[in-house]
Amino acid sequence: MEEFLKSIIGDNIITYIIMPIPALIFVSLFALYAVLAERKVSAWISNRIGPNRAGGKMGLLQTILDGIKLVQKEFVSPVRSDRFLFKAAPFIIFTAAFMGYAVIPFSSLYIGVDLNLGLFYFFSITSLGVIGMLMAGWASNNKYSLFGGIRSVAQIISYEIPTALAALVVVMLAGTLSMQAFCVAQDGGIFNWFIFGGPGGLSKIILIPFMITACVILFLSTLAETNRTPFDIPEADSELVAGVHLEYSGMQFAMFFFAEYAQMFAVAGVIATLFLGGWQSPFGDLVPFLNSPVMQIIWFLAKGFFLVFVQIWMRWTLPRVRVDQLMTICWKFLIPISFVNIFVVALYIIFFK
Amino acid sequence: MKAYFSHIYQAVSSILIGMGITGRHMFQKPVTIQYPEQRLQLPERERNRLFVDMEDCIGCDQCAKACPVNCIELKTIKAVPGDIVGKTGLTSQGKKKALFVPTFTIDFAKCCYCQLCVFPCPTECIFMTDVFEFSDFKRAGLKYEFSDMTAEQTAEKKMKAEEYALEQAKKKEEAAKAAASSKSSSAAEKKAAEAKKSEAPPPEDLTQTEDNKNKEV
Amino acid sequence: MIYYTILFYVFAVLAVATAFYVVFAKNVIHSAFALFGTLFAVAGLFVLLNADFIAITQIMVYVGGILVLMIFGVMLTTKIADIDIHTKNLNRIPAILFSTGITVILIFILFTTKWNIKPQVQNQETVSQIGKLMLTTYLLPFEIASIVLLVALVGSAMYARKTK
Amino acid sequence: MEIGLHHFLTVGAILFGLGLFAMITRRNAILVLMGIELILNSANINLVAFSKFGGLGVDGQMITIFVIILAVAEAAVALGIVLNLYNNFETVDVDEANLMKD
Known part of the structure; x- marks a missing residue:
């Protein structure tokens, strides 16, 4: 698609501005329906029906109507809050959440921009959201918001380490940082996905348990980075009311919400790219049609949606962890285990590749 | 060291068990009652309107x-x-x-x-x-x-009741007159005035x- | 090429303007958040200089690490109750004279010096080169840097802890 | 005018001047740290610019990476010092910490 656009418009900045627009449209639609999916799954898990009034049996219009309601609401900013920072924070958080989509490979033909450091870029972008969180927490002039912001930042910064270490395993095997190259490296069916050790001979069986561990670690730590339950202590509604969201109302609140759901799919997309073959079909090239660029989008979205579903499923199953437990999980369990992973994979690369 | 691994095992297994339970619930029939369309059978001795x-x-x-x-x-x-x-x-x-x-x-x-x-x-x-x-x-x-x-009916009934009361009073008065002195006549007049007064308040809205x-x- | 020029001026102006705000703002927390703009714009300048790895490292380390540390520092060293954290400036006039003097001298020097400019290689991939250099030519500095980081980690944890 | 070495160096020089100014005038320890960060950033811009225009390859960028690493270490240690200063003096004003003076 990039070449195609370049052939029409020419190799200039407009091409790079147009390229991420489909991703932006996708994010907007996804966030709308992810909210609905969250409510539906939570309802099914607790044997309820969930929204089913607005827009037919499945409540398809529910989130849109909620959004319209939020748009109509008044923007309230607390007395003695820091007006400028208070208003800027949701934009920074949303921008940070959306910037990650630039490197998510939806298909072999469509990726926002194929950076040769895509993965590194993605992880650095997560730290931009941190600034927005701090800004929102500080500017609200509210203790609960400030605590929520500080907790959120401590959590995200701590969990960046296991995230990067778990992803490093795949980087070592694939020998690249570009997101498209990860997908290309997993060509040839489900057993060449990195969760099953990537392409290689019979010796890769040694790797399988370690790769699955790495995948689980990456999943857990990205869960923490997106502040989802069981790691949602930044917004812990029983202690901190709603954390940084507390003072926000109307559209500004909707932007926080939107950013959270946008991030959910972004991290799901990264895990799908790293471990579940990205846009590769599970049947490899046996059926060429199933690996065509359009089908690739469907495969990728299916993997992403599955991971988002697991995130939602976990949220409605597990209770929230305490702050000390959160840090214990990160520093005492996830980081040492991912070091062991890296060590084993490095040995494998030395001796078997 | 043993405790470390048993913690990991416990965490993973308990998460999997929990998610299994919630996963099973996902496919059970919802217990929600769609209230305005679907109603619960009320108990026999319920107290409502x-x-x-x-x-x-x-x-x-x-x-x-x-x-x-x-x-x-x-x-x-x-x-x-x-x-x-x-x-x-x-x-x-x-x-x-x-x-x-x-x-x-x-x-x-x-x-x-x-x-x-x-x-x-x-x-x-x-x-x-x-x-x-x-x-x-x-x-x-x-x-x-x-x-x-209706208001007319009420007024009519009221009138009738008053007339009847007056009649009764008159009858009584006559009976009293027949029986005793002229003193009682003034009492009857008083009674009539009282009856008129009670007519004065307008009928209920x-x-x-x-x-x-x-x-x- | 026109885009390159425009982008350079956007990032340069953003960097300088936010740096001015960092230096002159009355409110410490505003300075800290303005520093975010400076660091981000400097990362943009790095991209324009074909240093994509450095640019992303800049965002990751400066924005995600150092800036957050600074904001934490501001928050931990002030009473939460008052949101206006004003600080005073001292020696304004001599400082302005001194620093503008140095800046002017620097700019004068860099415009008068005859730089040895060589033709640049376009769009080379820097990551793999940096990786290779880090484990060959720069191996010793790399190892020393890791030890420095470890020492800094332990030292600052020791230092910030309340002694009893 | 095409963007060349001078432009980047000028931005670096201005950032350096501002950082210097912040270090001289500001009394808040954290703002002094911010001034140091500005100076380090201006040095980084110069290094990367020379690395591109001087035909050095990525050697300049390597130095920049080490500068960033040192900046991290410095910020972490400095924050520890600032917190200690605050615990002992109830202020982060660097002029107030003058017990050794008298």
Whole structure:
């Protein structure tokens, strides 16, 4: 698609501005329906029906109507809050959440921009959201918001380490940082996905348990980075009311919400790219049609949606962890285990590749 | 070291067990009752909105006396002999009705659904129904009028009752005159003046009655 | 090429303007958040200089690490109750004279010096080169840097802890 | 005018001047740290610019990476010092910490 656009418009900045627009449209639609999916799954898990009034049996219009309601609401900013920072924070958080989509490979033909450091870029972008969180927490002039912001930042910064270490395993095997190259490296069916050790001979069986561990670690730590339950202590509604969201109302609140759901799919997309073959079909090239660029989008979205579903499923199953437990999980369990992973994979690369 | 790995094992296994349970629940039939379309069977002795069967009401005022929050307002007019109260003049149990009931208002904003008014009723004309949805935008809309007598009828009955009372008084006076001195005549005049005074207050405002009739089931 | 020029001026102006705000703002927390703009714009300048790895490292380390540390520092060293954290400036006039003097001298020097400019290689991939250099030519500095980081980690944890 | 070495160096020089100014005038320890960060950033811009225009390959960028690493270490240690200063003096004003003076 990039070449195609370049052939029409020419190799200039407009091409790079147009390229991420489909991703932006996708994010907007996804966030709308992810909210609905969250409510539906939570309802099914607790044997309820969930929204089913607005827009037919499945409540398809529910989130849109909620959004319209939020748009109509008044923007309230607390007395003695820091007006400028208070208003800027949701934009920074949303921008940070959306910037990650630039490197998510939806298909072999469509990726926002194929950076040769895509993965590194993605992880650095997560730290931009941190600034927005701090800004929102500080500017609200509210203790609960400030605590929520500080907790959120401590959590995200701590969990960046296991995230990067778990992803490093795949980087070592694939020998690249570009997101498209990860997908290309997993060509040839489900057993060449990195969760099953990537392409290689019979010796890769040694790797399988370690790769699955790495995948689980990456999943857990990205869960923490997106502040989802069981790691949602930044917004812990029983202690901190709603954390940084507390003072926000109307559209500004909707932007926080939107950013959270946008991030959910972004991290799901990264895990799908790293471990579940990205846009590769599970049947490899046996059926060429199933690996065509359009089908690739469907495969990728299916993997992403599955991971988002697991995130939602976990949220409605597990209770929230305490702050000390959160840090214990990160520093005492996830980081040492991912070091062991890296060590084993490095040995494998030395001796078997 | 052993504890470390057993912690990992416990965490992973408990997460998997928990997610298995919730995963199973995802495919069970929802227990939600879609309320406005689907309704629960109410128990037999539920206490909801009151209803008064005016055909049976004899205007004895016992329910109003029993009410702990004074939400029942009841006014009666004595029936003239020969006048039939209601359609037949009898309750469904065959008791004779001697009082017209022009006002029988229950204010459900006040009602506490204690059912104390139901027990004293001698004809069982006031009882609890299974209607529980009667929200309203105005507080006045929660005042329910059960009497079906119109303002003219009320005025007419009142007039009749007064005339009858006057007649009775006259009869008494005559009887008294016949019996004793002229002293009593002044007393009769006084009585007449009193009767006139009681006519002075205008009849009850019953405009609400029409509205509430539509609301009744 | 026109885009390159425009982008350079956007980033340069953003960097300088936010740096001015960092230096002159009355409120410490505003300075800290303005520093975010400076660091981000400097990352943009790095991209324009074909240093994509450095640019992303800049965002990751400066924005995600150092800036957050600074904001934490501001928050931990002030009473939460008052949101206006004003600080005073001292020696304004001599400082302005001194620093503008140095800046002017620097700019004068860099415009008068005859730089040895060589033709640049376009769009080379820097990551793999940096990786290779880090484990060959720069191996010793790399190892020393890791030890420095470890020492800093332990030292600052020790230092910030309340002694009893 | 095409963007060349001078432009980047000028931005670096201005940032350096501002950082210097912040270090001289500001009394808040954290703002002094911010001034140091500005100076380090201006040095980084110069290094990367020379690395591109001087035909050095990525050697300049390597130095920049080490500068960033040192900046991290410095910020972490400095924050520890600032917190200690605050615990002992109830202020982060660097002029107030003058117990050794008298």
